[in-house]
Amino acid sequence: MIHILFTIIAFLSIPSLSLAGTISHSYQHELIGQARQARLADEREWHLLLHYQNSLWGGVTSEADASEFFLSPQGKHNPQAELDATITQFFSVDPVGRSKQPAQCAFIARYHWLKERLHFDREQLAPLPCERFDRWRAEMNPQGISLIFPAAFLNNPASMFGHTFLRIDQKGQTEQTRILAYTIDYAADVPSDAGMEFTFRGLLGGYKGFFSTPPYYLKVQNYRDIENRDMWEYPLNLTVDQIDRLLMHTWEMDNAYFDYFFFKENCSYHILSLLEYANPALHLRDRFSLWTIPADTVRAIVDSPGLAGTPVYRPSRSTIIKRKRVLMTGEEQALSNRVMNNPDTIGEAGFTAIPVNRQAFVLDVASDYLRYKGETDDLEMTVYKERNRMVLTERSKLPIPSEDIEIRPFTKQPDVGHRTSRVTLGGGWRNHDTFQEASFRSVYHNLLDPEPGYTPDAQIEALAVTVRHYNRAEQTKIERATLIDIVSLAPIDDLFRALSWKANVGMQTIRRRGCQLCNNVVADGGIGAAKEFHLLTREVIFAFAEAEANYSKAYDERHLIGGGATVGLLADITDRWKLMVSGTYRRYPLGDKSDEIRWYTGSRFTLAQNLAVRLDYHHRDRDDDVACSIQAFF
Numbered sequence: 351m352i353h354i355l356f357t358i359i360a361f362l363s364i365p366s367l368s369l370a371g372t373i374s375h376s377y378q379h380e381l382i383g384q385a386r387q388a389r390l391a392d393e394r395e396w397h398l399l400l401h402y403q404n405s406l407w408g409g410v411t412s413e414a415d416a417s418e419f420f421l422s423p424q425g426k427h428n429p430q431a432e433l434d435a436t437i438t439q440f441f442s443v444d445p446v447g448r449s450k451q452p453a454q455c456a457f458i459a460r461y462h463w464l465k466e467r468l469h470f471d472r473e474q475l476a477p478l479p480c481e482r483f484d485r486w487r488a489e490m491n492p493q494g495i496s497l498i499f500p501a502a503f504l505n506n507p508a509s510m511f512g513h514t515f516l517r518i519d520q521k522g523q524t525e526q527t528r529i530l531a532y533t534i535d536y537a538a539d540v541p542s543d544a545g546m547e548f549t550f551r552g553l554l555g556g557y558k559g560f561f562s563t564p565p566y567y568l569k570v571q572n573y574r575d576i577e578n579r580d581m582w583e584y585p586l587n588l589t590v591d592q593i594d595r596l597l598m599h600t601w602e603m604d605n606a607y608f609d610y611f612f613f614k615e616n617c618s619y620h621i622l623s624l625l626e627y628a629n630p631a632l633h634l635r636d637r638f639s640l641w642t643i644p645a646d647t648v649r650a651i652v653d654s655p656g657l658a659g660t661p662v663y664r665p666s667r668s669t670i671i672k673r674k675r676v677l678m679t680g681e682e683q684a685l686s687n688r689v690m691n692n693p694d695t696i697g698e699a700g701f702t703a704i705p706v707n708r709q710a711f712v713l714d715v716a717s718d719y720l721r722y723k724g725e726t727d728d729l730e731m732t733v734y735k736e737r738n739r740m741v742l743t744e745r746s747k748l749p750i751p752s753e754d755i756e757i758r759p760f761t762k763q764p765d766v767g768h769r770t771s772r773v774t775l776g777g778g779w780r781n782h783d784t785f786q787e788a789s790f791r792s793v794y795h796n797l798l799d800p801e802p803g804y805t806p807d808a809q810i811e812a813l814a815v816t817v818r819h820y821n822r823a824e825q826t827k828i829e830r831a832t833l834i835d836i837v838s839l840a841p842i843d844d845l846f847r848a849l850s851w852k853a854n855v856g857m858q859t860i861r862r863r864g865c866q867l868c869n870n871v872v873a874d875g876g877i878g879a880a881k882e883f884h885l886l887t888r889e890v891i892f893a894f895a896e897a898e899a900n901y902s903k904a905y906d907e908r909h910l911i912g913g914g915a916t917v918g919l920l921a922d923i924t925d926r927w928k929l930m931v932s933g934t935y936r937r938y939p940l941g942d943k944s945d946e947i948r949w950y951t952g953s954r955f956t957l958a959q960n961l962a963v964r965l966d967y968h969h970r971d972r973d974d975d976v977a978c979s980i981q982a983f984f
Contacts, residue, residue: 580664775787781973792814836854852875860904861971918932
């Protein structure tokens with residue numbers, strides 16, 4: 351009897367299950383029809399969610415390169431197919447994407463946007479619980495978003511132009527606790543032993559780039575404490591709904607990766623894509639068609655009305671130490687150095703003779719330095735940590751709070767700096783002939799460019815060309831071309847002793863024997879040192895030992911290889927006027943055996959943030975060149 355009853359119940363349930371499946375299938379088609387009628391696949395927000403960009407040959411292509419990011423096999427190139435597949439997958443509990451969740455949770459930003467536009471019927475498309483997302487969002491505890499800019503760091507190819515990422519500011523956050531917040535970062539997945547390989551593969555999209563959400567204190571430790579990079583924090587004015595949109599889209603980025611391109615699709619570019627989805631009225635990436643420089647993206651955000659608030663400065667550990675040492679007397683600096691080298695000297699008469707408040711200050715500076723060395727000196731890390739422990743023990747015996755000192759940056763925030771592309775118009779005289787010239791530089795900054803907003807004493811120029819017309823010779827030709835030209839002057843003192851270095855690959859015209867304007871391809875590099883003085887305003891004296899290789903038809907053997915040295919001076923005459931003077935000696939034992947002396951003098955005067963005038967004089971082996979130009983940055 352019981353067996354018969356269960357059979358009847360099972361038989362009666364078959365039509366209802368079939369009907370439910372029919373209703374679900376029918377509602378899918380209804381939603382897809384509504385979406386097609388409303389042309390949702392053509393809307394900006396759908397293209398932002400899928401990272402679609404116009405293709406050169408028509409249509410669109412998603413910048414995302416992970417197949418798991420798409421629910422349709424045609425999704426990378428077909429917004430409509432991806433939208434249809436997304437709606438269909440919302441009716442399933444099967445895990446999808448790299449995150450292995452139901453589509454409603456794996457692609458939660460898509461779900462909420464389509465739900466808002468199509469007004470899903472909860473009875474026909476039941477919302478699924480997304481517990482993993484809810485826990486993640488609760489841990490973020492968001493109240494605001496800040497854009498973070500660590501300054502350029504020339505000793506790492508990935509950071510030569512700076513970096514940007516977002517911080518998720520938490521509810522109840524204070525100035526002291528904001529370091530515990532989480533961040534949203536995009537970076538290439540690069541092996542630790544990549545070395546210079548990163549530069550080439552990064553240029554060609556040879557690495558995968560991923561989003562991640564590490565704690566802010568880890569980013570501060572890496573950028574500020576280890577790499578000695580000042581950081582600027584820009585609070586962003588986003589609404590609660592916009593913050594939710596940004597977080598939901600960040601969550602579904604766990605299903606994606608992007609081919610990482612050093613100049614274009616880099617950290618800053620994809621951070622802008624998140625902000626654009628948070629507020630689709632923003633068109634931040636439209637300004638970056640060929641390359642995306644972090645400092646320029648900061649300026650794009652600051653230029654957007656009402657988007658960015660007043661920046662907050664977070665100085666690097668070396669900046670803190672240098673600024674504090676300026677406030678010391680010569681005797682106190684000497685005492686501080688002795689304490690750093692041997693904390694046992696704290697009890698000696700020379701130290702105890704100074705006032706107690708100055709003893710505390712000397713110990714504070716010594717501890718700052720020892721802590722810095724304990725985090726950066728791999729060879730003697732344990733030694734520095736033990737010295738710092740001894741200094742802190744002695745410091746605890748002085749019942750005096752540490753002095754509250756305002757640490758001023760050595761350079762201003764990036765948004766006040768000049769733009770990174772530059773066009774130059776000018777004219778001059780070379781070897782009894784006059785000329786007019788025009789030049790274009792793609793990126794980034796020259797030692798004589800206006801310095802506010804840029805790392806002091808650092809130069810990176812790439813993809814630059816100068817065209818000249820000589821009047822008497824009636825000849826127009828490419829005068830100079832630069833692939834890359836880097837100079838890093840790192841002034842040494844009794845605590846910081848980093849090497850200065852330079853590297854250059856390019857072409858320029860030369861005068862040699864019977865050849866007046868021969869093309870000469872050159873690659874050179876050097877290692878040296880620099881020292882800072884303040885005899886007038888600020889001066890940096892530098893010296894390099896260098897190697898150089900040249901190739902030109904002007905040489906009998908077509909090449910010239912050798913080395914030598916350069917010494918020079920870089921000086922701030924006033925806030926707007928800068929001067930550089932250098933002398934170089936070269937000896938070439940390979941190729942056309944010879945030697946030569948070169949001189950250079952350059953001067954720049956700033957007219958406005960993005961406008962300057964410049965005077966340059968070059969001398970090389972009976973070849974004299976004088977040029978006056980006006981430079982505009984854009």
